Amino acid sequence: MKFQPYVTEHIYDEMFESNEKCRSHYAMFKEKIEDLSTRKLMQLQHSTDKAQRAIGMTFNVYHDKKGKEKILPLDIIPRVINGKDWEVIEKGLAQRIEALNLFLQDIYNGGKILKDKIVPEELVLSSQDYLDPCSGITPPKGRWCHIIGTDLVRDGKGHFYVLEDNLRCPSGVSYMLENREILKRAFPQLLSSMGVRPVSDYPIKLLNMLQYMSDKAKPTVVVLTPGVFNSAYFEHSYLANEMGVTLVTGQDLIVENDFVFMQTTKGLKQVDVIYRRIDDKFMDPMTFRKDSLLGTPGLFRAFKKGNVALANAPGTGVADDKAVYAYVPRIIKYYLGEDPIIENVPTYLCREEKDKKYVLENIGNLVVKETNAAGGYGMLIGPKTTKSEHEKFKKLISSNPSNYIAQPTLSLSTVPTISKSKIDGRHVDLRPYVLYGEKVEVIPGALTRVALKKGSLVVNSSQGGGSKDTWVLYN
Structure with missing residues (x-):
């Protein structure tokens, strides 16, 4: 299977330089692909689609009148990132998450940054994601944002920029994990030969981080889902299963004397940490939306009294408001005294x-x-x-x-992508996942989302995008 002709004019391509010379960190993969016939490559691509359906890697698109579940198409050609570029991403995301956590703690506890007029007070306080009930709260261990999915893009010159922060219920990590397992079967031995960093220990790291939020030696952790009709339900059940914890809905939980319990066949069992995949305003009808049937009455009060840890903490959404985003470079400078390692898009x-x-x-x-x-x-x-x-x-x-x-309008970088029976460039973004427990840890992989339509810049799964496995190299 040959890549030529492959057009990269005026675009930064992750695999090829402007003269169609292969970048060094992709050389081994290019050699592997060119050893395959077109028929064999297409068979491998077809097998990935079948594997996704067999696993149940589906999501719902709420506005789709057909109402059927869809797979997030996985293109078999991975995005490969060398160790030097990843080091910049790691440092930049760690810096950003630390500053945003300090920002959240500040605005809910006095708002010094607002009084100092670094960020407009009206902008923060008028945000629909600023939650007055969170005023005066310090979450367990001082952590507001525990699981973060920050979207990055690469411009025509190859520079990374932060496109947006996702601090509430970032989704997609299950696709990162399953995409890797599928690609391992498609290209056995190639990942180890190229020195690709593993991501399979993410569930263990996630569980360790969640357990860190509690002072108990063996805390009980659950994953709280809105239910089977949620677009990301596959991920909720997948992560609960991989961590070996219980998947619950709001109706499975009960609050007594400001402690949270789940109902089991052996009676009530106290819950210490909740990885919630339910929006703030639906989590507790006593504090937020009174019409919510998804939450648990009294849950927020139990959190406020320190009797249960919630990841992510309620109220974090104000920090990923797209208007607040514009002030993140100033937020980093204010709290850390540093310039951003990764810049915002203007x-x-x-x-x-x-x-x-x-x-x-x-x-x-x-x-x-x-x-x-x-x-x-x-x-x-x-x-x-x-x-x-x-x-x-x-x-x-x-x-x-x-x-x-x-x-x-940035000219997003491209990655070679299979289109019918040929390989063509398609625009991509990058969503690395970050855990913030005892320390900030950037998972050495990411969900690369790809616009499957030629020339399109919209990579979202709900808008017809697909995904790629992301191979982060040791060097």
């Missing part, structure tokens, strides 16, 4: 008159996002959409400017 805040004017005048060249939307929804990619869409977003921005930010 961001225009439509709440500021000067930025709003620029966005309205240049909307055809920008990516516009709702500050609280996710999954690729509420987004406009100016160069890829029509003038009528531009006008629609101009009206939305003008009517509620605080709800929108805008960024330049």
Whole structure:
């Protein structure tokens, strides 16, 4: 199977330089692929699809009228990252997570950064993800964000940028783990030959981090899911099974005397740590949404009294608000006295008159996002959409400017991807996963999301994207 002709003009390709010379860390993989016939490669690709369905790696798309479960297509050509680049990512994410954790502790306990006018007070306090009930709380061990999935992109010059932070219930890590298992079967011996770092111990590391949140010697840990109809239910059940802990819904839990218990066949058993995959405002109808049938009455009060640890802590969402994101470089400087190791994508805040004017005048060249939307929804990619869409977003921005930010359209890096019976470049992003327990630990792998449509910059699974295994090398 040959890669030529392979176009990389004006784009940073992860595998090839502009002269179609293979980058050194991909050389062994390229040799392996070129030893395969087109038929054999397509057979391997087809077998990955079958493996995903057999495992049950599916998700629901809420807006899909057909209502059927879908797989996240796995392209068999991995993204390979050398050790030098990964070292920068590790240091940059550790710095960022430490600063954001300090920010959360501060804004819920006095708000010195707001009083010092580093971040606008109104911006934080008006965010729909700022939770007044969290005021005065310090979570167990001082950790607000325990499991983080930060989205990175690489521009046309090969520089990494942080696209957004995901501090609430970041999903996708189960795909990272299962993608690796599938690729191991497709390319036996190749991963060890290339020196690819393992990710299979993630469930153990996750469990150790969750147990660290409790002062008990042997704390009881559970995974709290909204239920089988949630789009990420496969991941919830997968992680609970891999950690060897119980998967529960809100109805399986009960709060008595401000302690949390789960109902078992042997009676009530106290729960010490909850890895929750349920949104803040649905977790406790006594404190947040009274109409929620997904949560457990009294859960937040038990957390507030220190009788149960929640990962991630309620209220973390304000730190990944897309408007707050623009201030993260200042947040890092304020708390750590350092410049960001990984820069933000330049961001225009439509709440500021000067930025709003620029966005309205240049909307055809920008990516516009709702500050609280996710999954690729509420987004406009100016160069890829029509003038009528531009006008629609101009009206939305003008009517509620605080709800929108805008960024330049980056030419995301590409990775060779199988398209029908040939190999072609497709745009990708990168979601590494970070655990913050006793220390910050960046897992040496990631979920690479890929836009399967040629030229598309939208990689979200809910918008038709796929995934790749991410191979991080020792050197």
